Amino acid sequence: MQALNDFLLLIDSYIGSHIWFVLLLLGTGIFFTIYLKFPQIRFFKYAIRIVQGKFDKEDDEGDTSHFQALTTALSGTVGTGNxxxxxxxxxxxxxAALFWMLVTAMFxxxxxxxxxxxxxKYxxxxxxxSIAGGPMYFMRKRLNISTKSGKTIKTGYWIAGIFAIATILSSFGTGSLPQINSISNSLFSTFGIPHMVTGLVLAILLAFVIIGGIKRIAKVTSRLVPAMALIYFIGAMAVILFNYENIWPSIQSVVGDIFxxxxATGGFLGATIAFAFNRGVNRGLFSNEAGQGSAPIAHAAAKAHEPVSEGMVALLEPFIDTIIICTLTGFVLLSSGVWSEKIDNRFQLADLQVLNTNEVSDQTDEGKMTLSDHISGEESLPLFSGQIGVKDGKISSPVTMIHARSLAEDVKVKKGNTLYNGQLNVSNGNIVIKDEHQSLIERIKSQFTQSGNNQIIIEGKSLIHSAPLTAVAFTKSWFGQFGQYIVSIGLLLxxxxxxxxxxxxxxxxVTYxxxxxxVIWYHFVYVIGFFVASFVDTTIIWxxxxxxxxxxxxPNLFGLLFLHKEMKSDVKRFWKEYKQRFPEEKNVPQD
Known part of the structure; x- marks a missing residue:
């Protein structure tokens, strides 16, 4: 597992986590914001009117309404990212990462x-x-290159094909795997429900919904999205208002840390400007998916005779998803203070590292700096290889453990529910446990039999992240421990x-x-992958x-930039029609 995660991290370091990707993403948003004269501000009120059906015609062709398309696309973005x-x-x-998430959403x-x-449009x-659309269609039709001799090089076909294949892969990497993984982890930590039980039940429900196609999907999401947003809003506001004295300090920390x-504070060992910027933009994209090319596939099914009108509907998505919901989550984390506190938790091996020293501490400025440099990769501390002894659940060897980018404390090793005695094998700082290499059949069997109680478990105090961190934050309100149930229910929905x-x-x-x-074969693999991901390590999935x-x-961003002139012409054409249909309105934008 660790070797696979390291390999994936190496690949990601050259693309999604690299600064050039972040600059391309933000740069595209900034370019179109200036080129189209801040449409996210000028067109906002018209977007709301269009969702209400003010610009519709009776003969508009499509499978869903504007609102259903918006909620379907929102259901694709409002997920574990939030x-x-x-x-x-x-x-x-x-x-500071929260600030960069909001900047990403604005553009x-x-x-x-x-x-x-x-x-x-295409x-x-x-x-x-049924209606089929998405970036692959405009890529195929508009991204071909014409030579001086009059020949056409069908580059658009290749680019569209790459995008379509990437969409299939991303449907697992974005839509299926991390979603069920977060759900199963949350329900296990809150209610003790085995991961595979959660995966099996939800996989059956998923299969039932998606077999009905876009019309059934739209009906389900148009009911789920408003309900889940209301539940989450109530729970988040309860935390923020309960910790009202921390609201202003939280705002100061977001703004003050930008540059x-x-x-370092508490168990948090600090982060550089570049790292906060990179992670904030990266997670911002994962949350609202702007530029990824996913939402256009849902909006393509909407009933609309004019493509710009549906584009305006989509403009509301990052606002709802990131500027509202992610901001709520961010201030829940900051006002509650749990983001920098060490909390009792079960360690994930992919987040755990063993150092060949026990002389480093996070109680001094020098120690914090040393640990921070090691975690950021600027200077490496020696990693342990060999065997470490465990007696009555306690580590007896002179080593230090880092878990979730923090110094682990009160570490206990258990086998099932009893304290462990024996040896742990460590290779280059990574603990290797035989149970981690079980076959799929063995893993499934262990979940439903007594053998599942014999696994090696490492627990202790450290920082936590992802859904478990948000769940703990939601307990810091009038709801107390019941707050974590709001997160579990919200995360589930x-x-x-x-x-x-x-x-x-x-x-x-697949259709393209x-x-x-x-499509039926794709659905089969999708549902199976959804089930398997319920018990796979979270870090690898992220x-x-x-x-x-x-x-x-x-490929989507390059396609958008290539067609920038066409986009501007379409916007002008839309406003011309809008003025003809609503001549009584004043101060209508020109372009």
């Missing part, structure tokens, strides 16, 4: 407006009569709806590449999601 992703970003980059509103408009009818990086929407995105990509008849996001985003 609960687990924000917590992960703050865990890595500190409070992402324009990016999503552009990508949905172009995709809706949508088609599939073999089964300085986040200092958020993440499950995301998995539903992403099955449709992958479905359309091979036709409608192969790493995989970062790679698949990049594989979709890069």
């Amino acid at each position: 609960i687990a992703g924000v917590a992960f970003a703050v865990h890595l980059g500190g409070p 992402g509103m324009t990016t999503k407006f552009v990508e949905v408009t172009l995709s809706h 949508r088609e009818k599939a073999q089964d009569g 300085t990086g986040s200092s 958020f993440a499950f709806s995301t998995a539903i929407s992403w099955s449709y995105y992958g479905d359309r990509a 590449l091979w036709g409608s008849k192969y 790493t995989l999601s970062g790679i698949t996001i990049a594989l979709m985003t890069i």
Whole structure:
């Protein structure tokens, strides 16, 4: 598992986590924001009117309404990114990461407006009569190169094919795997429900919904999204108001750390400006998916005769998803203070590292600096290899453990429910436990038999991240321990709806590449993958999601930039029609 995670991290370091990807993403949003004269501000009120059906015609063609398309796309974006992703970003980059998430969302509103408009414009009818659309369609039709001799090089076909394949991969890396992983982890920590039981039940429900196609998906998501948003809002506001004295300090920490990086505090060992910027933008994209090209696939099914109108509907997504919901999560984490506190938890091996020294401490400024440099990769401390002794659950060898980017304390090793006595094998700082290499059949069997109680477990105090961190934060309110149930329920609804929407995105990509008849096989693999991911290590899944996001985003952004002039012409044409239909309105934008 660790070797696989290291390999995926190496790949991700050259694409999704690299600074050039972040600059391309933000740069595209900034370019279109200036080029189209801040449409996220000027067009906002018109976007709300269009969602209400003010611009519709009776003969508009499509499978869903504006509102259903918006909620379907929102269900694809409002997921673990809002609960687990924000917590992960703050865990890595500190409070400043939240600021960069909001910046990403602001420019992402324009990016999503552009990508949905172009995709809706070039949508088609599939073999089964349903509407099929997405970036692959405008890529195939508009990104070909004409030579001086009059020949056409079909580059658009290749780019569209790459995007479609990346969409299928991303439907697992974004929509299926991390969603069920976060759900199963949350339900296990809150209610003690075995991971595979959660995975099995939800996989059956998922199969039932997605077999009904976009119309059933739209009906389900149009009910789920408002309900889950209301539940989550009430729980988040309860935490923020309960800790009202920390609201202003939280705002100060977000703004004050933008250009300085986040200092070490509590168990948090600090983060540089560059790291906070990179993680904030990266997690911001994972949350609202602006530029990734996923939402245009859902919006392509909307009933609309004018593509720019549907683009305006999409403009609302990053605002709702990131500027509202992610901000709520961020201030829950900061006002409660749990983001920098060490908490009793079960260690994940992919987050655990063993150092060949016990002379480093996080109680002094010098020790914090040494640990921070090691975690950031600037200077490495010696890693342990060999065997470490364990007596009555306590480590007897002179080593130090780092878990979740913090110095682990009160470490206990158990075998099932009893304290462990024996040896742990360590290779280059990574603990190797035989149970981690069980076959799939053995893992499934261990979940439903007594053998599942004999696994080696390492527990202790350390920082935590992702959904468990948000769950702890929600207990710091009038609801007390019941607050964690809000997170569990919210995560269940958020993440499950995301998995539903992403099955449709992958479905359309399969339809584009091979036709409608192969969709059933994709659905089968999607549901199986959804089940398996319920008991796979969280860290590896987050790493995989970062790679698949990049594989979709890069060709999509280049396509948007290539068609910038066409986009501007379409916007002018829309406002011309709008003025003809509503001549009584004043101060209507010109372009």
